[in-house]
Amino acid sequence: MLNDQEINRAAAQLADYRRSDALSRILDHYAVLIDDYKRLKSDYEEERESREKYKQMAKDQERNPFVLFLVDGDGYVFNESLVAKRGEGGSIAAQLLNDEINASLRKKGLEHCQVMVRVYANVAGLSKALAKTGLVGGESRSLSPFIASFNRSYGLTEFVDAGDLKENADFKLRALLRLYADNTQCKHIYFAACHDVGYISELMPFSGNSTKFTLVSTPGVRFHDEFTKLGMGIDEFRAAFRHSSLDGVLPYRQPNGTAIKPATAQSKPNPPFKQPLGIAPPITNSNDEPRPVCLLHSFGKCRYGKTCKQLHVDPQRSNPQQLTDLSSPPSPSPSGKAMMRMASPVDPSIVLANLPKSDNIPDGRVAVNSNNYRLDPYQPPVSPDTISRLKARVDKRRVCNNLHLLGMCEAGDRCEYDHSPLDDEFLPALQWLARSQPCPRRGACRIANCFTGHVCQNLECKQRGGKMFCRIPYLAHLEPMAVVSYVPGLQKQRKAASSSSESSTPPGARSALPA
Numbered sequence: 001m002l003n004d005q006e007i008n009r010a011a012a013q014l015a016d017y018r019r020s021d022a023l024s025r026i027l028d029h030y031a032v033l034i035d036d037y038k039r040l041k042s043d044y045e046e047e048r049e050s051r052e053k054y055k056q057m058a059k060d061q062e063r064n065p066f067v068l069f070l071v072d073g074d075g076y077v078f079n080e081s082l083v084a085k086r087g088e089g090g091s092i093a094a095q096l097l098n099d100e101i102n103a104s105l106r107k108k109g110l111e112h113c114q115v116m117v118r119v120y121a122n123v124a125g126l127s128k129a130l131a132k133t134g135l136v137g138g139e140s141r142s143l144s145p146f147i148a149s150f151n152r153s154y155g156l157t158e159f160v161d162a163g164d165l166k167e168n169a170d171f172k173l174r175a176l177l178r179l180y181a182d183n184t185q186c187k188h189i190y191f192a193a194c195h196d197v198g199y200i201s202e203l204m205p206f207s208g209n210s211t212k213f214t215l216v217s218t219p220g221v222r223f224h225d226e227f228t229k230l231g232m233g234i235d236e237f238r239a240a241f242r243h244s245s246l247d248g249v250l251p252y253r254q255p256n257g258t259a260i261k262p263a264t265a266q267s268k269p270n271p272p273f274k275q276p277l278g279i280a281p282p283i284t285n286s287n288d289e290p291r292p293v294c295l296l297h298s299f300g301k302c303r304y305g306k307t308c309k310q311l312h313v314d315p316q317r318s319n320p321q322q323l324t325d326l327s328s329p330p331s332p333s334p335s336g337k338a339m340m341r342m343a344s345p346v347d348p349s350i351v352l353a354n355l356p357k358s359d360n361i362p363d364g365r366v367a368v369n370s371n372n373y374r375l376d377p378y379q380p381p382v383s384p385d386t387i388s389r390l391k392a393r394v395d396k397r398r399v400c401n402n403l404h405l406l407g408m409c410e411a412g413d414r415c416e417y418d419h420s421p422l423d424d425e426f427l428p429a430l431q432w433l434a435r436s437q438p439c440p441r442r443g444a445c446r447i448a449n450c451f452t453g454h455v456c457q458n459l460e461c462k463q464r465g466g467k468m469f470c471r472i473p474y475l476a477h478l479e480p481m482a483v484v485s486y487v488p489g490l491q492k493q494r495k496a497a498s499s500s501s502e503s504s505t506p507p508g509a510r511s512a513l514p515a
Contacts, residue, residue: 448489
């Protein structure tokens with residue numbers, strides 16, 4: 001019970017509290033704090049939303065990176081041997097060009113990027129110029145079969161008819177150049193239009209970002225000296241484009257705007273050039289017009305045989321004097337020109353027999369050819385019956401290549417592939433199927449025990465005139481198969497159970513067999 005003194009003190013405190021109005025001030029201050037909190041929260045939410053949008057935009061910019069290959073098709077004309085093949089030549093041209101681009105990207109560390117090819121040309125005018133050389137027919141757009149085949153070879157590869165006006169192709173290339181030069185998803189731009197000095201003004205603003213650009217040169221087009229002053233990289237692409245000038249295409253332009261006509265028979269010839277690997281040069285004599293060499297026959301069998309319009313030349317020979325002589329006078333062709341009978345095609349098995357035997361490759365080393373390209377040990381053909389029986393087992397569960405080809409698997413019991421014993425008769429079949437999968441490092445691979453393929457050893461490959469689909473890149477079929485040296489390999493692993501393995505698995509390829 002409170003005494004009177006305590007009661008009086010409490011009453012005095014209550015009266016003081018009522019006179020000071022402290023609760024009202026506290027409530028007002030609290031209301032101000034709530035308003036400030038709401039405003040700060042709103043600002044924070046806006047800032048967070050902006051930051052999330054920026055992070056998402058940056059993430060999207062790193063998704064699906066690609067490189068752009070721009071071609072002025074009026075000046076950079078495709079190889080005559082490819083154009084003459086019409087539809088078939090278009091797909092080969094697309095493959096050759098993409099292989100060359102991918103080889104260049106590997107040097108730049110951009111092999112993870114997709115390749116977008118855009119070729120713009122006056123198709124009617126180009127067809128007319130090519131018709132004069134006899135490579136295509138006299139129709140207004142006789143190059144169309146070649147273009148259609150080129151376009152359907154790769155999803156991001158397009159040959160576009162820019163129209164009949166002279167500057168249409170220039171207009172399209174300039175627009176795409178400005179669009180993608182500042183696009184962060186576009187990691188690199190190849191520019192194949194260095195025959196025309198008019199493009200200098202378009203490239204000049206990007207000279208500060210010269211590492212993003214590569215200027216393309218080719219033996220058939222004179223590379224303008226002014227382009228070298230931009231400080232951009234320069235790469236030469238030889239396989240897909242012509243090695244000589246073509247009358248009727250856009251001429252070379254000097255800085256003052258005057259044009260120099262393409263070289264004629266009386267003008268100074270172009271400097272000598274090197275043919276694509278494995279392909280013999282066109283052959284002529286005093287009575288015959290030049291004819292391109294058949295690409296398919298140069299490394300195997302051509303499906304057209306004697307009816308092929310291209311020259312059939314032994315790929316091991318480049319001297320026209322080594323051709324077989326005519327046993328009778330040549331009969332005139334429908335055009336009235338003489339035809340030559342060439343030597344019989346070389347059996348692909350003879351060419352592949354030049355590959356090294358696995359026992360001849362020193363331990364820890366890699367066999368390379370004259371181009372420093374990786375060669376695989378010779379793999380004897382495996383009977384289809386053995387491969388079929390191996391695939392019947394694989395249908396149940398895919399086998400582990402690391403264990404069966406290298407003798408070890410780091411994943412052990414955690415490996416998702418089959419580790420159960422494999423019959424000895426299936427080992428060559430497993431090696432054969434592993435070699436049918438292309439190595440992502442291509443001919444630059446130096447992993448000594450890499451068991452994926454670097455060159456094609458399939459005699460029925462469609463690139464050799466057969467019917468079987470081949471995953472090995474086209475240019476790998478043209479590489480010389482003879483060993484020049486054995487270079488040191490990397491991280492050689494020893495096989496515990498057998499010495500028949502020559503390679504190691506690339507990342508993510510522990511089982512090369514199809515599912």
